[in-house]
Amino acid sequence: MKFSAWLCVGLALLVNACAVPSARTNAYGGKLPTVTAKLPPEPTHLGRPSVLEEDEESAQANTSTPKTKKQDRTVRVLIVENSKSTYIKHSGRVNIYTQDLSKKYKISRGGTLSVKTHKNAQVQVGTLTSSQPVIIVPVDATTLEIDKVVYTGTLYVLPSKTSFSIIEYTPLENYLYGVLPYEMHPTWALEALKAQAVAARTYTLKSIEKKADEPFDLYADVRSQMYKGSTTVQDSIKKAVDQTRGQVLAYKGELFYTYYHGNCGGGTDHVSIWNQKAPHIKPLAGNTCKFDTHSKSYTFKQDIAKSTVERFTKSQGLKGTLKSIKVAKKTGTGRASYLTLKTSGGSKTVLCSSFRAATGVRSCKLTKITTGSTKVHFEGHGYGHGIGMCQDGAHGMAKQNYTYKQILKHYYPGSTLSQFR
Numbered sequence: 001m002k003f004s005a006w007l008c009v010g011l012a013l014l015v016n017a018c019a020v021p022s023a024r025t026n027a028y029g030g031k032l033p034t035v036t037a038k039l040p041p042e043p044t045h046l047g048r049p050s051v052l053e054e055d056e057e058s059a060q061a062n063t064s065t066p067k068t069k070k071q072d073r074t075v076r077v078l079i080v081e082n083s084k085s086t087y088i089k090h091s092g093r094v095n096i097y098t099q100d101l102s103k104k105y106k107i108s109r110g111g112t113l114s115v116k117t118h119k120n121a122q123v124q125v126g127t128l129t130s131s132q133p134v135i136i137v138p139v140d141a142t143t144l145e146i147d148k149v150v151y152t153g154t155l156y157v158l159p160s161k162t163s164f165s166i167i168e169y170t171p172l173e174n175y176l177y178g179v180l181p182y183e184m185h186p187t188w189a190l191e192a193l194k195a196q197a198v199a200a201r202t203y204t205l206k207s208i209e210k211k212a213d214e215p216f217d218l219y220a221d222v223r224s225q226m227y228k229g230s231t232t233v234q235d236s237i238k239k240a241v242d243q244t245r246g247q248v249l250a251y252k253g254e255l256f257y258t259y260y261h262g263n264c265g266g267g268t269d270h271v272s273i274w275n276q277k278a279p280h281i282k283p284l285a286g287n288t289c290k291f292d293t294h295s296k297s298y299t300f301k302q303d304i305a306k307s308t309v310e311r312f313t314k315s316q317g318l319k320g321t322l323k324s325i326k327v328a329k330k331t332g333t334g335r336a337s338y339l340t341l342k343t344s345g346g347s348k349t350v351l352c353s354s355f356r357a358a359t360g361v362r363s364c365k366l367t368k369i370t371t372g373s374t375k376v377h378f379e380g381h382g383y384g385h386g387i388g389m390c391q392d393g394a395h396g397m398a399k400q401n402y403t404y405k406q407i408l409k410h411y412y413p414g415s416t417l418s419q420f421r
Contacts, residue, residue, distance in 0.1 A: 072171035072172045072173050072174070073171070073172040073205070073208070074169050074170070074171060074172070075169075075170055075171070075172050075175040075204060075208070075217055075218065076167050076168070076169055076211075076215070076216045076217045076218070077167065077168045077170065077175065077216065077217065077218050077219075077220050077227055078165060078166075078167055078216040078218070078219050078220060079146065079149070079151065079155075079166050079167065079168050079220050079227075080146060080164075080165055080166035081165050081219075082160075082163040082164075082165060083115075083163055083164060083165070083166075084116065084117045084162075084163055084164075085114075085115065085116040085117070086115050086116075086146060086147070086166075087112050087113065087114055087115065087146070088112065088113040088115060088136065088144055088145065088146055088155070089110075089111075089112050089113075089144070089145040089146075090107065090110055090111060090112070090113065090136075090138065090142055090143070090144055090145075091110050091141075091142050091143045091144075091145075092109065092110050092138075092139065092140055092141065092142035092143075093106065093107060093108055093109065093138075093139040093140055093142055094106070094107050094113075094136055094137060094138055094139060094142055094144075095136075095137040095139060096113075096125060096126060096128055096134065096135070096136050096137075097128075097134070097135055098128070098130045098132045098133070098134055098135070099132040099133045099134075099135065100132060103128050103130060104128075105126075105127070105128065107126070110142075113125060113126045113136070114126065115157060115164065115166075117159070117162065117163060117164060121159060121160065121161045121162075122159055123157055123158075123159035123164045125157055130159070131159060132159075133156050133157060133158050133159070134156075134157040134159075135154060135155070135156055135157075136154065136155040136156075136157065137154050138152065138153075138154070143231055146166070149228045149229050150229045150231040150232075151168050151170070151229045151230075151231070152170065152174070152229070152230060152231055153168040153169050153170030153171075153174070154168070154169045154170075155167070155168055155169075156168075156169065158215060165215075165216075167215065167216045170230070172201070172204065172205075173241055173242075173245060174230050175204065175227065175230065176197060176200055176201055176204070176241045177230040177233045177237060177238065177241055178227045178228055178229050178230035179200050179204075179225050179226065179227050180193060180196055180197060180200065180237045180240060180241065181234060181237050182225075182226035182227065182228055183196060183200060183225060183226055183260075183391070184196045184391055184394075184395075186234040186236045186237050187236070188236075188395045188398070189395060189398030189399055190236060190239060190240060190398070191397075191398035191402065191403050191404045191407065192391075192394040192395045192397070192398035192404070192407065193236055193237065193239075193240035194239075194240045194243060194244050194404035195389065195394050195398075195404040195407040195408050195411075196240065196260070196389075196391065196394065197240045197241050197244045197247075198244050198247050198248065198249060198258075198404065198408055198417070199249070199258040199260050199388070199389055199408070199412075200225055200258075201244070201246075201247065201248055201420070202248040202249045202250075202255055202256070202258040203224075203225065203257060203258045203259070203260075204217070204218065204225070205248060205255055205420065206255045206256060206257050206258070207224060207257075209255065244404070246419050246420045247417060247418070247419060247420070248417075248418055248419075248420045249283070249408060249412055249415040249416065249417060249418070250415065250416045250418050251281050251282065251283050251414060251415050251416065252281075256279070256281060256283060256284070256415075257278070257284075258283075258388055258389070258412060259271065259274075259284065259385070259387040259388035259389075260388045260389035260390075260391055260411075261382075261383070261384025261385050261386060261387065261388065261389075261390065261391065262297055262382075262383035262384040262390075262391055262392060263292050263295050263297035263298055263363075263381075263382045263383040263384065263390060263391070263392040263393075264289050264292060264333075264365075264382050264384075264386045264390035264392075264393060265292070265298060265299075265333075265334075265335070265363055265365040265380065265381025265382025265383075265386065266288075266289055266290070266292070266293070266298075266333065266334070266365075266381060266382070267286065267287070267288050267289050267332075267333030267334075267335075267386075268286045268287050268289060268333070268386055268387060268388065268389075268390055268411065269286040269331050269333055269335050269386045269387060270284070270285050270286045270331070270387075271284035271285075271387050271388075273331060273335065273337045273351075273352075273353060273364075273386075273387075274353045274385045274386070274387050275353075275387075276351075281414075282413055282414035282415075283388075283412035283413060283414050283415040284387060284388060284412070285413070286331075286333065286387075287410060287411060287413055288333075289390050289393045289411075291390070291392075291393040291394075291395075291396030291397045291400070292382075292390050292392040292393040292396055293396075294392070294395075294396055294399075295392035295395075295396075297362075297382065297383040297392060298381060298382070298392070299379075299380070299381055300362045300363065300378075300379065300380060300381070300382075300383065301377070301378070301379050302361060302362055302377070302378045302379075303375045303376070303377050303378075304359055304360065304361060304375065304376050304378065305374065305375060305376075306322055306371070306372070306373070306374050306375055306376055308359055308360070309322055309325070309359055309376050310322050310343075311358075312341075312355060312358040312359055313341050313343050313348075315358070316341065316348050316350055317348065318341060318343045318345055318346055318347070318348055319343065319344075319345030319346070320343040320344030320345030320346075321343060321344045322341070322342075322343050322371055322376070323342045323343055323344060323371065324341075324342045324369075324371050325339055325340070325341055325342075325369045325371060325376065326339065326340045326342075326369070327339060327340075327352075327366060327369075328340040328349045333365070333386075334365055334367075334381075335352075335363075335364050335365045335382075335386055336352040336364045336365070336366050337351070337352055337353075337364070338350065338351060338352060339351075339352050339355055341355075352364035352366075353385065356385075361378050362378075362380070362382070362383050362384075363380050363381060363382035363383055363384065363386065364380075364385075364386070365380045365381040365382045365386065366378060366379070366380040367379050367380050367381070368380070388411060388412065389407070389408070389411040389412065390411060393411070394407045394411070397410065405417060
């Protein structure tokens with residue numbers, strides 16, 4: 001059976017898990033409207049081996065991380081992708097069993113589990129071999145470490161034909177403890193961190209809406225949000241998450257993708273210049289920003305190997321040597337929306353967002369481009385796609401005593417702060 005099919009067959013779903021933010025005073029002012037999040041039912045285990053029930057109840061009371069409330073939504077994070085071999089260090093007791101419960105065993109003390117592919121599209125976890133998903137449940141504050149990243153949730157090892165992937169199931173608020181310090185520096189002003197917590201929570205729940213038929217909700221890297229486990233939580237991060245617990249942003253009664261980035265270079269832009277398929281909504285239409293100039297990322301100078309750029313030009317059907325790159329069209333904030341690439345074999349105008357993704361240029365807010373013999377030199381402003389919340393700007397606003405509510409209202413104009421539960 002295929003990788004994704006096992007999860008659909010193997011997991012029972014709760015029928016009443018769709019969450020509705022409550023109607024209480026709107027943090028932006030006024031009464032909150034009723035907002036129904038279009039989330040799929042909560043994922044859960046097919047069942048538990050009776051011999052393990054007591055241990056698993058203990059596992060839910062894992063005290064190595066801050067406590068989470070029972071109504072926390074479960075988040076499924078892809079932490080190992082298409083691997084053939086890895087090791088899982090466990091600090092204490094773990095329970096291991098197959099999805100249909102036909103195979104199971106306990107490990108009563110700390111150690112290291114070997115995980116590797118096996119013949120006939122199977123995976124071997126310790127001494128257990130199966131073509132089904134294998135579930136690893138930490139017990140009594142046990143932590144699980146993979147490649148120097150420590151996790152506290154339940155792990156699902158999903159075999160495919162020639163590899164396996166590992167997904168961590170962890171409560172939403174616990175997941176955010178592991179996101180914030182990698183998306184915004186923990187030493188930054190608390191109000192900026194709180195704004196980041198709301199943005200990250202909303203982005204997470206919106207991602208879950210779109211992943212009902214997938215075996216996981218989010219990647220653990222920049223394809224979704226950076227996440228590296230949640231065993232150690234700094235006080236500032238804990239305060240930011242806990243003080244905004246359950247708060248999300250909505251627009252016209254629905255969650256939306258609350259994109260954010262490092263530095264906007266003086267102004268954010270309409271989402272369509274980065275993602276042409278994204279819905280055109282007011283919170284992602286862009287706004288002015290005068291709060292990010294303090295950052296080193298506000299301006300940049302960057303050299304990119306000419307061979308890297310030429311790989312992109314070839315992918316666009318342009319033959320020959322790169323001759324020049326020019327900004328063909330700009331937004332009102334000065335961000336390039338289109339670039340014209342010229343080679344010895346012709347020229348083509350392309351989306352700057354596509355060029356940035358392929359070459360790694362820091363921003364499309366470009367002020368100077370020089371093509372040399374071996375390198376292409378870029379100068380400009382900002383860092384990232386320039387859509388949604390400018391993180392440096394949020395920090396700048398917080399340092400000027402703006403609240404997280406004001407920060408969110410500035411970068412997501414027209415949005416409504418709501419309580420998710």
